[in-house]
Amino acid sequence: MTELAVSCTDVRHAFGDTVAVDGVDLDVRAGEVFGLLGPNGAGKTTTIRMITTLLPSPPGRITVFGRDVAKGTMAVRRLIGYVPQQLSADATLTGRENVALFARLFDVPRRARASKVDEVLDAVGLLDVADRQAGTYSGGMIRRLELAQALVSAPRLLVLDEPTIGLDPIARAGVWERIQQVREETGMTVLVTTHYMAEADEFCDRIALMHKGKLTDMGTPAELRAALGPDATLDDVFRASTGGDLEGDAAKGLREVRATRRTARRLG
Structure with a gap:
């Protein structure tokens, strides 16, 4: 039987009267790259925050490598590395100081x-610039620095929320190259959200599509494309899964991309 890195059973979460996650059942197998896709407002980040224990334990059940997030919060946190959607490195610290801070926080x-x-730092290609302030790094370098922060505790599960948002194609490729390298060396499981369908198609072993708090489809990229027809793309799958109901979410997504790019420019 395949070991499960993450198991979600009838997971729900609401912010006041707004239901963000509505009865999600989800299994992520150990060692795979699993993509959670959907428009902004679909419930992806809320789901990730529950898995990573950043939101209170929800109705339903979540386990990470068999540990219940409601009963063993600290044990679960020690298994996880997390790169959030918004840039989070401290621009006033050097790259080395940023990573060393996380090493202390995670009891290395x-x-x-x-x-x-x-x-x-060597694994993400930043060792040569480790003693420069993070404020002098490019947006792509900052994302790789945050990846180093998440990896310093040798997590069994790496959770990435829009890890390449706002980056140019070369920087995006560099981030994924480092993720793949570490995964191949360690067998680490990766749970990722992304709006770049080409990334999901190339790097994810399996994908789940989420819309309005519910999972709508799940399978390998090839299976999901084949279900629509021989010439279908993952973009087609995305549109079919959401029913084209993206107008408001798309506008919100654009605002978030612009905000992240402004942050990246401030960091250099």
């Missing part, structure tokens, strides 16, 4: 801390 043993920080 003091004796091994310096070597582990260098190891993950």
